[in-house]
Structures are given as structure tokens and as C-alpha cells.
């Protein structure tokens with residue numbers, strides 16, 4: 001009987017894990033990430049097919065107040081963070097209720113078009129939500145991704161080692 005419950009528990013937890021996008025948190029003094037979801041990505045690395053737009057939802061709880069909330073995205077390629085320019089990085093226009101108060105739970109919803117001009121490659125995507133104090137984040141996360149022209153091309157561009165998608169971050 002006990003092992004039966006254990007099996008159910010295991011099944012539920014596997015089920016739960018498979019519905020969210022795998023990520024790692026980075027230093028964020030001002031808040032805690034509750035959930036993170038990228039369109040169609042439940043296993044690492046996230047596959048971004050050129051010509052498509054992907055939505056990234058970050059739900060976080062704040063530990064401090066702030067008038068503003070800015071979103072910053074970097075692509076980390078071979079260890080080098082390259083800024084990804086957002087048309088409007090104002091998090092208050094991306095679903096965050098501003099001003100942000102201590103204890104608030106907000107969801108930032110980012111739309112990321114993966115343009116045909118992007119190179120096919122594997123990289124880490126780093127997303128930060130930054131409060132008034134530019135050195136402190138409400139949320140900071142990184143996740144492995146692969147940009148491809150289509151599903152057929154996928155294999156040749158995946159340079160990740162199986163099961164070691166987060167290793168290069170540490």
C-alpha cells in the first residue's frame with residue numbers, strides 16, 4: 001500500500017516537473033521566482049525555431065518595493081553575455097503592477113520573436129527583472145536554449161551534452 005502511494009507521488013511530481021520550463025536562478029536579492037514558463041518548452045534545452053515568437057512568463061514575489069521594474073535579457077554565448085535589445089524593457093508594461101510593493105506577486109510576460117536572421121546556435125538565455133536600484137534584481141534566471149531553422153535541422157546544432165544542460169553555468 002505504501003509503495004503504491006509512493007508511486008502515485010512519484011508520478012505526480014514527474015508530471016509536475018514536466019509542465020514547467022527548466023531553469024536555474026541567479027542572484028536576486030529583491031525577490032523569489034515562483035514559476036517560469038516558456039511556450040512549448042518543458043525540457044532542456046528550449047528549442048527556438050526561427051520565425052516563431054515565444055512567450056516567457058515569470059511569476060515572482062518581491063521582498064522590497066520599487067517604483068519601476070525593468071526587464072533585461074542577455075544571450076550567454078561561450079560564456080559571454082550579449083545584451084538582447086527589447087523594444088520596450090519597461091516591466092510595468094509587461095504585466096508587472098507598478099509600483100511594486102513588498103510581498104506582491106507579479107507575472108512579467110515577455111514576447112520574444114526569434115528572427116530568421118538569428119544564427120543557429122546553442123546558448124543560455126538570462127532574464128532579469130530589475131528594481132529601482134540597478135544592482136538588485138527581483139528575479140534572475142538562466143535557461144539553456146537552441147536556436148534552429150526547423151525541427152529537421154535541430155540535431156546538428158545541439159551541442160549540449162545529454163543531461164548536462166546546466167553544467168556550464170556553474
Ligand SMILES: *[C@@H]1O[C@H](CO)[C@@H](O)[C@H](O)[C@H]1NC(C)=O
Nearest residue numbers: 037038039040055056057109
Ligand atoms: C503566459 O501568460 C499569458 C497571459 O496570462 C498566457 O496567455 C500564456 O498562455 C502564458 N504562456 C506561457 C508559455 O505560459
